[in-house]
Amino acid sequence: MTTAFFTTPRRKSLATTLALTCLALTSCVSGPSEQSAEYTATPTSATIRIGTGITPETRHAAYLYAAALEQAGYSVEVTETGATREELFGSMGIDTTSLATADPSATEPAEGRIHLTPDLSGDLLLYLTDDGKISPTELEESRESARSTPSESPTSASPQPTDTSVGPTPSASPSPTAPPLNIRGLSGSDIISYVQKSLPETVEMLDSSAATNRYGYAITSATAQKYGIRNMGDLGEHCKELAFTVQSTFTSNPAGAASLDTYYGCTPGKTIENDDRSSRTWQLITAQAQVAYLYSTNSDIKRNNLTLLDDPQGTQLAQNIIPLTRAGEIPKEAQNIVNRVSAQLDTPSLERLETLTTGENPISETDAANFWLESVKE
Template sequence: MKRWILPILAMMAALVTVLSACSGGGEATPDPSASDFRTIRIGKGTTHESEVIANLYAGVLQKSGYSTEVVDSPDDRLDVVNQMAKGDENSVDLVPDYSGNLLLSLTDGGRKNPKATASPSSDQSDASDPRASKSATPTPSPSAAFNVHGMSSSDISSTLPKVLPDGVTTLNASSAENKDALVVNQITAAKYKLSTINDLAEHCQDLKFGVPNGFEDTSYGNKGLNELYGCAPNNFKHEDDQEKLSNDLDDGSIDVADLYTASAVVKDNNYVVLEDPKANFIAQEVVPVVRSGELPDSAKSAVNDLSAKLGTGDLVFLNRLTTGDKPISSKDAADFWLKENGF
């Protein structure tokens, strides 16, 4: 670890302690039989943020006695889960993802269901912990198509095991969420009196949007914005780097940015996150995706305990540690968070 990192971590420790005090310390009980199990391969996922979470999984499993390896994942989440379903030598056992985006990918934005005729059995999901349920809303049965914008976070998490390929399921989703949002700076918000996407709708064609590549083709891009809000933007700047998007928003190169809600730049720059009352951007909770029946119970419990502890504020904190002018590695950030949270 570089020497200049230590003062930064020392200052950050106070914040982590405050976050930890709200929900108590975590646990990682060693399993005497864990050392006899093979090395657990953990995929980094499809984003920088998911790589940090992958290292959290690795750390908590190591503290439970397991040998782990964090490896690169395919860029496409469907390639990841399909590879897991095959269970070949390149497959990972566990990978973090975001619940909403995974559901959208598996169902072509809710337009189709790969298991529309399936009758899910009671053992399709390894997410048996009652803490995984956040509402009493019945889970919608898979059908040829369904309204993803009408689904709660628990609906999405409960539906995922039903639409994942055979041999792949989920553990407990975390309350930690990191979803897309339309964001403006304070000047733009004041000029156009913006607080919601409804307010934005009448100005959409007059403003320049900074968005990741492919945004227009997503269900929450032009299609969703137009159908739900009558917002039809036609002036785009494409940029996948969140910090560069933030810089463009700050200097006025763009008027509206698609930023992640757990990105530290949102709070650090006092940006206005436009409310989304019609749920164009659906819930995006962190969810562990696993090969069915592969991980021992103590390994699944360790990951579930981590999920129960991890909150959105922790994602913001970890993002701040791993981005900016002096970022630390995903592994260093994960190790620090685990230590400060009692794992």
């Protein structure tokens, strides 16, 4: 899907219209006043393809990157990347288990690939480390070892190709040199650092945003009053009486069912698997379930006056938006533009984008992105 962006007069008209909408909703998006510079660059002739990622939050970020790059004169295309990280990395032509090094000759976006995709740091870390079973330090050591090991074919002078699927493959059962990852209580900066260690060299991580998202357990005020639940610590004694609506990965995710049982003594009386977050909210407000596992920036929480329970044991990972690129293929000027967007994207902005693009009168992702960019320039 190729996006269509507006000229400056059109964006100003849009900003005026949306400002009225914003007054009705609550407060408008704002950004740091010192970062009000226009997005300018010397564009490459090649089209930069941006993937939407696999969540609504990453989709918002993708359209922000696209709008900012388009304003700077780049040719940009926003493309669906599928519903899983396997599909996400597949669309980029990246094998996350490969030890291949980045192609030093890559200077422009490759044809037929996604070149830039935002993702969520916490879930990405779990994916890269097999739900925390593999230490990021171990992954980093394996790649450093591969870089320092001479090629078995010293007569070959050809650089390694950018398609990492032909690179050397690590052992299916590597000998561990570091303990598994303990995810509980990790700070956002720790998570981002571990992601950097865990990513293959063929992927470059740009600056993360300050916008933080977390999974959490949402309940209605009626359920809170009936059972006297104020935070997750109160779930244990009532858990057998409650039905939880969760995504299908809840039981395998160490931040999900396992931590709920280990740190809060809670094993749900009933678990309903549902990968549609709006449907999970509907099940909650219609009393088909008493607890819903939702992202904290989900606009359904405020829209339906739900309570997201505090997590005193720190079991839920911080989820910062991080842009991932194919190493060497995004011009430095374009990277700087994406980094500038990340520097301005905070949690309230993410919540506002979610509100603007959902509900009874949603606007398009493109309109919301252009409105946000105009707002942070003011």
